[in-house]
Amino acid sequence: MIQTGTTPRGVTGEQAASRWVRAMFGRVAARYDLLNHVLSFNLDKRWRSRAVERIAPVLARPGAAVLDLCCGTGDVLLEMQRRRGEASIFGSDFCHPMLAEAARKARAGRFANPLFEADALVLPLRDNSLDLITCAFGFRNLANYQEGLREILRVLKPGGGAAILEFSQPTNRAFGALYGVFSTRVLPWVGGMVSGSREDYSYLPESIRKFPGAEDLASAMRHAGFSRVEFERMTGGAVALHLGWK
Numbered sequence: 080m081i082q083t084g085t086t087p088r089g090v091t092g093e094q095a096a097s098r099w100v101r102a103m104f105g106r107v108a109a110r111y112d113l114l115n116h117v118l119s120f121n122l123d124k125r126w127r128s129r130a131v132e133r134i135a136p137v138l139a140r141p142g143a144a145v146l147d148l149c150c151g152t153g154d155v156l157l158e159m160q161r162r163r164g165e166a167s168i169f170g171s172d173f174c175h176p177m178l179a180e181a182a183r184k185a186r187a188g189r190f191a192n193p194l195f196e197a198d199a200l201v202l203p204l205r206d207n208s209l210d211l212i213t214c215a216f217g218f219r220n221l222a223n224y225q226e227g228l229r230e231i232l233r234v235l236k237p238g239g240g241a242a243i244l245e246f247s248q249p250t251n252r253a254f255g256a257l258y259g260v261f262s263t264r265v266l267p268w269v270g271g272m273v274s275g276s277r278e279d280y281s282y283l284p285e286s287i288r289k290f291p292g293a294e295d296l297a298s299a300m301r302h303a304g305f306s307r308v309e310f311e312r313m314t315g316g317a318v319a320l321h322l323g324w325k
């Protein structure tokens with residue numbers, strides 16, 4: 080069993096955690112993309128594009144309905160739109176400033192702009208309505224992981240899939256130690272300098288440290304009812320892509 084959900088420091092209860100997360104992403108939205116690329120040495124682009132590559136067969140299903148959950152500034156959404164066959168691809172997030180960035184990028188790339196504001200734990204979507212849900216670096220921030228998985232399963236059609244790309248725990252000790260120093264010292268410092276808030280960029284390594292390892296997330300997905308659950312580690316296990324099917 081995995082921990083209940085994200086627990087930002089000094090915050091008690093799921094409602095408060097959720098409000099804190101939304102406000103934090105609102106504060107960093109304008110610098111979010113830049114910081115992502117800088118702090119990951121541009122690896123974030125490769126992680127997302129690998130995830131989209133893995134779910135390409137679903138995007139190719141005629142008439143597939145796809146949601147990029149917690150889409151933030153829309154990088155996965157836009158990558159899927161670039162590659163889509165006949166799929167309809169939507170993005171949702173509960174943070175308005177992040178969605179505004181996604182909308183701006185969609186306009187600049189001349190993509191349709193199918194975005195809506197919604198909490199991932201209570202999606203305004205019918206049961207069994209989607210072929211695919213992607214969630215990149217959003218799942219870790221949910222106030223309740225089991226409810227998040229239940230909600231994803233609820234809206235997926237039978238045969239539909241979920242792709243969860245998330246930070247994870249490095250498997251190699253030496254790399255893990257190096258990564259630990261980077262994420263607890265360098266990352267909050269650089270993030271704080273660029274975004275103006277060191278506290279916000281301290282949440283990032285803290286939430287990663289508290290998030291379950293790949294095996295645990297896979298068993299939580301199986302426990303929630305997903306079948307054929309598998310995962311792929313990337314960059315020494317710092318990131319993992321989980322796939323599961325309804």
Ligand SMILES: C[S@@+](CC[C@H](N)C(=O)[O-])C[C@H]1O[C@@H](n2cnc3c(N)ncnc32)[C@H](O)[C@@H]1O
Nearest residue numbers: 104149150151172173174177198199215217220
């Ligand atoms: C780290 S960002 C990831 C954004 C994007 N998917 C990416 O790959 O860069 C996490 C996003 O999850 C969103 N988020 C967190 N909890 C959420 C929830 N309960 N409902 C909807 N969005 C949520 C945040 O607003 C934020 O935009």
